[in-house]
Amino acid sequence: DIYYQGTTDKELPINVNVTYYLDGKETKASDMAGKSGKVTIRFDYTNNTSVEKEINGKKEDISVPFVAISGLILDENATNIEVTNGKTMPQGGNTIVIGYAVPGLKDSLDMDDDSLGDLNIPEYFEVSADVTDFSLDMTMTAVVSASEFSTEGGIDTSELDDMINEMSDAGDALADGSKQLADGTATLLEKMGEFTTGAKQLA
Numbered sequence: 001d002i003y004y005q006g007t008t009d010k011e012l013p014i015n016v017n018v019t020y021y022l023d024g025k026e027t028k029a030s031d032m033a034g035k036s037g038k039v040t041i042r043f044d045y046t047n048n049t050s051v052e053k054e055i056n057g058k059k060e061d062i063s064v065p066f067v068a069i070s071g072l073i074l075d076e077n078a079t080n081i082e083v084t085n086g087k088t089m090p091q092g093g094n095t096i097v098i099g100y101a102v103p104g105l106k107d108s109l110d111m112d113d114d115s116l117g118d119l120n121i122p123e124y125f126e127v128s129a130d131v132t133d134f135s136l137d138m139t140m141t142a143v144v145s146a147s148e149f150s151t152e153g154g155i156d157t158s159e160l161d162d163m164i165n166e167m168s169d170a171g172d173a174l175a176d177g178s179k180q181l182a183d184g185t186a187t188l189l190e191k192m193g194e195f196t197t198g199a200k201q202l203a
Contacts, residue, residue, distance in 0.1 A: 013143065014046065015045065016141050017045075018041065019041070019042045020032050020040070022035055022037050036131060038129075039128065039131045039134055040126065041128075041136075042124060043068075043070045043099060043101070043124060044123075045123065046103060047103040049063065050062060050064060050104075063107060067101075068101045068102075068143050069142045069143075070100070070139060072136060075094050079130050084099075085126070102123070
């Protein structure tokens with residue numbers, strides 16, 4: 001495998017827009033910290049890539065198929081968690097939330113919901129929960145070619161399972177790190193008390 005990190009002036013293949021709502025009202029992410037109530041977080045994806053293909057003698061622009069997978073971790077202050085186009089996994093006192101979408105595919109197929117029937121082609125991911133003292137350390141989105149999941153036998157979700165396992169491992173690491181931070185803060189406060197006492201004696 002080759003990994004490269006750098007900068008580019010080209011447009012990203014997928015844009016991700018995250019919108020936060022508090023008790024049904026759209027709220028800036030910077031204003032969400034510490035709030036309590038019904039929190040909804042919605043991920044909308046825009047597919048910026050297309051190729052021209054000839055279909056039934058007519059040239060059509062078809063979106064390049066990508067699967068977008070987003071994840072986040074809600075702490076123990078979140079209850080009654082509901083997810084649209086995703087799943088939840090308990091991780092200690094926290095909850096890992098994973099969602100997915102295939103942006104642009106429905107438009108490329110030129111089919112409405114009635115035509116699709118029971119087939120669900122999600123284009124967004126949403127999670128809602130009742131929270132107190134809301135906090136969210138990060139969200140993560142990975143975009144992979146939909147062809148990565150295609151096999152002659154149908155859909156192979158092994159790579160998706162690997163991603164979920166990695167997110168689970170990251171949840172463990174985050175939980176361990178949070179505990180270490182809490183222990184370190186307690187130790188710091190304890191030492192600050194000793195420092196204050198010593199400073200008074202020195203004075």
